[in-house]
Amino acid sequence: MSDPDVDLPESVELAWGLRERPGKGPRRSLTMEQVVTAGIRVAEADGLPAVSMSRVAGELGVATMSLYRYVSAKSDLLELMADAASGDPPAPRGPDEGWRPALARWARANMVAIHRHPWIRQVPVSGPPLGPNGVRWMEQGLAALRGTGLNAAERLSAIMLVNGYARYWATLTVDMTEAAARRQLSPDDVGVHYWQQLARLTRHGPYPAIRELLAEEADGGAETAGGEEEEFEAEWRFSLDRILDGIEVLIRSRTAAG
Amino acid sequence: MSDPDVDLPESVELAWGLRERPGKGPRRSLTMEQVVTAGIRVAEADGLPAVSMSRVAGELGVATMSLYRYVSAKSDLLELMADAASGDPPAPRGPDEGWRPALARWARANMVAIHRHPWIRQVPVSGPPLGPNGVRWMEQGLAALRGTGLNAAERLSAIMLVNGYARYWATLTVDMTEAAARRQLSPDDVGVHYWQQLARLTRHGPYPAIRELLAEEADGGAETAGGEEEEFEAEWRFSLDRILDGIEVLIRSRTAAG
DNA sequence: GCATTCTGCGTATGGCATACGCTGTACTGC
DNA sequence: GCAGTACAGCGTATGCCATACGCAGAATGC
Numbered sequence: 041m042s043d044p045d046v047d048l049p050e051s052v053e054l055a056w057g058l059r060e061r062p063g064k065g066p067r068r069s070l071t072m073e074q075v076v077t078a079g080i081r082v083a084e085a086d087g088l089p090a091v092s093m094s095r096v097a098g099e100l101g102v103a104t105m106s107l108y109r110y111v112s113a114k115s116d117l118l119e120l121m122a123d124a125a126s127g128d129p130p131a132p133r134g135p136d137e138g139w140r141p142a143l144a145r146w147a148r149a150n151m152v153a154i155h156r157h158p159w160i161r162q163v164p165v166s167g168p169p170l171g172p173n174g175v176r177w178m179e180q181g182l183a184a185l186r187g188t189g190l191n192a193a194e195r196l197s198a199i200m201l202v203n204g205y206a207r208y209w210a211t212l213t214v215d216m217t218e219a220a221a222r223r224q225l226s227p228d229d230v231g232v233h234y235w236q237q238l239a240r241l242t243r244h245g246p247y248p249a250i251r252e253l254l255a256e257e258a259d260g261g262a263e264t265a266g267g268e269e270e271e272f273e274a275e276w277r278f279s280l281d282r283i284l285d286g287i288e289v290l291i292r293s294r295t296a297a298g
Numbered sequence: 299m300s301d302p303d304v305d306l307p308e309s310v311e312l313a314w315g316l317r318e319r320p321g322k323g324p325r326r327s328l329t330m331e332q333v334v335t336a337g338i339r340v341a342e343a344d345g346l347p348a349v350s351m352s353r354v355a356g357e358l359g360v361a362t363m364s365l366y367r368y369v370s371a372k373s374d375l376l377e378l379m380a381d382a383a384s385g386d387p388p389a390p391r392g393p394d395e396g397w398r399p400a401l402a403r404w405a406r407a408n409m410v411a412i413h414r415h416p417w418i419r420q421v422p423v424s425g426p427p428l429g430p431n432g433v434r435w436m437e438q439g440l441a442a443l444r445g446t447g448l449n450a451a452e453r454l455s456a457i458m459l460v461n462g463y464a465r466y467w468a469t470l471t472v473d474m475t476e477a478a479a480r481r482q483l484s485p486d487d488v489g490v491h492y493w494q495q496l497a498r499l500t501r502h503g504p505y506p507a508i509r510e511l512l513a514e515e516a517d518g519g520a521e522t523a524g525g526e527e528e529e530f531e532a533e534w535r536f537s538l539d540r541i542l543d544g545i546e547v548l549i550r551s552r553t554a555a556g
Numbered sequence: 557g558c559a560t561t562c563t564g565c566g567t568a569t570g571g572c573a574t575a576c577g578c579t580g581t582a583c584t585g586c
Numbered sequence: 587g588c589a590g591t592a593c594a595g596c597g598t599a600t601g602c603c604a605t606a607c608g609c610a611g612a613a614t615g616c
Contacts, residue, residue, distance in 0.1 A: 066611080108605075108606095
């Protein structure tokens with residue numbers, strides 16, 4: 041079913057600690073971990089655009105080109121950084137936790153990881169996870185759906201859907217917060233500003249649904265407004281609950297039929 | 299409610315055709331449309347990384363720096379390109395089309411637009427839509443949910459959820475297809491290769507859920523496999539149906555209670 | 557002790573976005 | 587019809603960037 045030696049990108053093998061030292065030649069003076077954490081340090085301090093090969097090399101006191109003995113291209117480095125910064129998936133809470141709370145915790149942890157390391161959202165994803173942490177996240181996500189009656193493809197699609205949402209949401213909120221900070225406003229004010237802009241643009245022309253939205257927003261907008269924090273939270277929960285409801289419909293139909 | 303003059307980014311005003319010619323000074327030798335379509339032409343031909351200010355300027359027969367009379371930064375140009383390439387939202391089909399088919403059509407059109415212009419997925423989104431097409435897409439999305447009993451915030455969250463999924467899915471499939479093409483494989487083979495890689499990495503260690511997945515995939519993988527095209531389609535539909543089911547649960551509860 | 561093989565890295569190439577300031581142009585107010 | 591003014595196009599220059607190539611020296615196997 042699985043050949044003993046499927047070929048894997050070199051940096052992935054290094055990250056998993058496979059690959060033995062090759063005997064010949066001088067010792068490496070750095071570890072993969074040092075390289076990756078140096079990259080993370082830069083991203084954390086000055087953002088992903090500041091992560092250049094020369095900057096990371098400088099951080100380690102080596103020449104720029106030395107890094108290419110560890111990663112085959114900058115994109116490799118970025119992927120490894122993202123994997124490392126994702127950290128540990130949330131610990132399972134025992135077999136009697138239902139799939140729904142487990143998946144909700146997993147989703148939130150997903151979102152929180154990006155909030156904690158906002159630069160992750162700007163790392164282009166080139167494919168399904170292969171890094172050590174990515175695979176462990178996958179494991180935990182799938183574990184939440186064991187015994188639900190969903191088949192393999194469905195379990196996979198479901199966690200991808202949830203992961204996609206968490207990433208999307210985190211990206212959106214971080215972008216908004218950063219846009220706000222750049223103009224020295226609160227995230228709330230950015231929202232208000234957007235409504236005003238939209239109102240101006242749609243003042244003339246066929247935009248009935250948007251105008252209905254704006255009117256309703258202006259009316260009742262205040263009634264649900266708690267703190268900023270709570271509002272973000274409520275919106276996060278809203279869409280997540282829609283997704284989980286949708287999954288639940290399917291699971292129920294499976295357990296009823298089967 | 300809405301001030302007569304909320305400030306809008308200059309390029310947005312240009313794109314909407316607001317802003318009168320300023321009397322003084324020489325005429326502009328280009329239109330915004332020319333600049334944007336030149337950028338799109340480059341992206342279409344050689345991908346987004348090929349879109350540099352000098353390349354676009356060359357396409358138009360003007361000097362690089364001339365473009366900065368039209369956009370304030372490259373990111374402006376990219377956003378305008380993405381908006382223009384999004385094209386028209388799907389036409390509404392009449393008031394007796396239910397919210398669900400309407401939203402499903404909208405979602406698919408969203409996804410198809412990215413498939414048609416794959417570079418769109420690489421344009422960083424800096425905030426909610428302000429371009430002419432983006433606003434019209436928003437209008438159509440919201441229109442699909444009129445009269446469902448959902449309030450403004452809920453309608454907005456719902457279409458954002460659907461849009462996020464469409465974008466996510468399109469990105470994923472395009473990335474996979476391009477990765478396959480780069481290695482001269484079929485997208486299917488890339489999938490198989492991934493399973494093999496995952497199997498190797500999880501052979502030792504605590505990955506029960508992933509191993510279960512791999513086993514099940516290896517067993518029954520063939521039984522559902524139709525053409526590639528159909529499989530993509532089925533997976534797209536699966537998650538979309540989860541989301542729509544979730545929205546439907548809420549709508550039903552609203553119309554029952556209200 | 558020699559061949560081999562790998563490491564670190566200096567150098568060089570060919571990009572890139574964009575700040576600045578100049579020149580000529582088309583209009584406004586007189 | 588003319589002066590003043592604000593703007594268009596753009597040449598030049600700065601300071602980045604990723605990475606290809608090849609060399610010198612280090613560690614090992616034999």
